[in-house]
Amino acid sequence: MKAAVLRAPKDLRIEAAADPTPAAGEALVRVRAAGVCGTDFRIWTGDRQVRYPLIMGHEFIGEVAAVGAGVANVKPGDSVAVEPNYSCGTCALCQEGNRNLCLSRTAVGIDVDGGFAELARIPARCCWPAPAGLTPEQLLLTEPLAVVVRAVRRGAARGGERAAVLGAGTLGLLAVQVLKAQGARVLAVSRSERRLALARELGAEAVHSLAAGPGSEAARRFSGREGVDLVVETAGTPEAVAEAIELARPGGRVVLTGLPHEPSRVHFFWVVRRELTLLGSMIYQDEFPEAMRLLKGGAVEAGPLVTHRFPLDAIQEAFGAYRLPDSIKVAVIP
Ligand SMILES: [Zn+2]
Ligand SMILES: [Zn+2]
Structure with a gap:
């Protein structure tokens, strides 16, 4: 697959990488769109430390391409929005239902490889199936x-x-x-x-x-x-x-x-x-379905917010566009 690999601050290269294979409980998502947000920008500039090399991108959507053993919530072909954070599931905070506050939380695109690539491998429980009729740009705004x-x-x-x-x-x-x-x-x-x-x-x-x-x-x-x-x-x-x-x-x-x-x-x-x-208020717990409902019902408009679109090959330009005064949401389309 093709991926944008961050090798050092501002050193973002388009490279060929091996297609990831989903393990048990995981899903492989063919990325259709990925948003650039302030967190990505801070990682790109080096303000936020990460382990290199890293495939950034945590706001992404796509289609399930394959699933590992034991996955029941999604199947190949499903259109999904990705919840790019998963908690440990075992600490006191997780057990109390505060999984967004888990101190061992893993952030996709920050701690592990994310969605600035053609394919992304994530736990299947991070996939929220989209209601029929949502456009990719609507779906892209589910996470924020x-x-x-x-x-x-x-x-x-x-x-x-x-x-x-x-x-x-x-x-x-x-x-x-x-x-x-x-x-x-x-x-x-x-x-x-x-x-x-x-x-x-x-x-x-x-x-x-x-x-x-x-x-x-x-x-x-x-x-x-x-x-x-x-x-x-x-x-x-x-x-x-x-x-x-x-x-x-x-x-x-x-x-x-x-x-x-x-x-x-x-x-x-x-x-x-x-x-x-x-x-x-820290990210989300179970707000993805409500976000999709608001988009589907038209209470929330996504169209005017997606101001810029770049192919994966032009991802450097996407980071440049992030700082433009007229940019709101910049999307990378692999
Ligand atoms: Zn973000
Ligand atoms: Zn936890």
């Missing part, structure tokens, strides 16, 4: 959408509430749509005017550009009170985390789902004074 579905659930969004979404990348633009599907009214907050225009198209009732200053006044205007009921933070920057706290009303909830890699200067005085509920 599952992240957002969990974050919105953690925040317990209710119909009629005012919510703010911080960040208008893939996760933020999906969060706008999921909150709207829950009946919440949404204020989108971002540094990018261009993305805010898209947030409006996708259902944000109001937008605020951080280029014009902090968003607390916009949150007060939008909510008609001291701030919004719920904030979903998706940007993962230290500034965005601090900003999220400023948008919530007293008694409000703040869900952090962007992973802040740097420490943030948060004025915790306001967390106490406003009795805020701060919630972390």
Whole structure:
């Protein structure tokens, strides 16, 4: 098979590799599309350490090409979205049902080879069969959408509430749509005017550009009170985390789902004074089916989010496109 092999930071080569063979309990997936996300970018630049050589790519979908012994949940020919994380299954966290928090979790495309290749070998339990009628681009957004579905659930969004979404990348633009599907009214907050225009198209009732200053006044205007009921933070920057706290009303909830890699200067005085509920939300547990349901039913639009497509041979260009101001989701099509 053909694969994009990372041999060192920014040294990504298209190479011929042996076709993987599925062992017992595993599935071989013929990759139809793979998304590039911030994690891939950090691995590519070397900011995030991995073992080389590595085939990156954790947001991918495709068709089951073969299965190993004992696999019952999928069969060859099935169209699937891949859940690219699997837990150990035996630790206390796994046994409690918190498999997304397992400390021995394996991340496909990070700890083991992933989807920037024609074929990928994964545990069959990571394959979620797609409902009929989903396009490959819809299916490709299942993984980031599952992240957002969990974050919105953690925040317990209710119909009629005012919510703010911080960040208008893939996760933020999906969060706008999921909150709207829950009946919440949404204020989108971002540094990018261009993305805010898209947030409006996708259902944000109001937008605020951080280029014009902090968003607390916009949150007060939008909510008609001291701030919004719920904030979903998706940007993962230290500034965005601090900003999220400023948008919530007293008694409000703040869900952090962007992973802040740097420490943030948060004025915790306001967390106490406003009795805020701060919630972390880490990837997903069982949110893939709900994500597929939202895509299938049309509550979440995928089309406008997939802005760039590159064949596997041009994967270097895909990483270049990731940083373009007009790029949201960049897809690699093997
Ligand atoms: Zn990702
Ligand atoms: Zn575990």
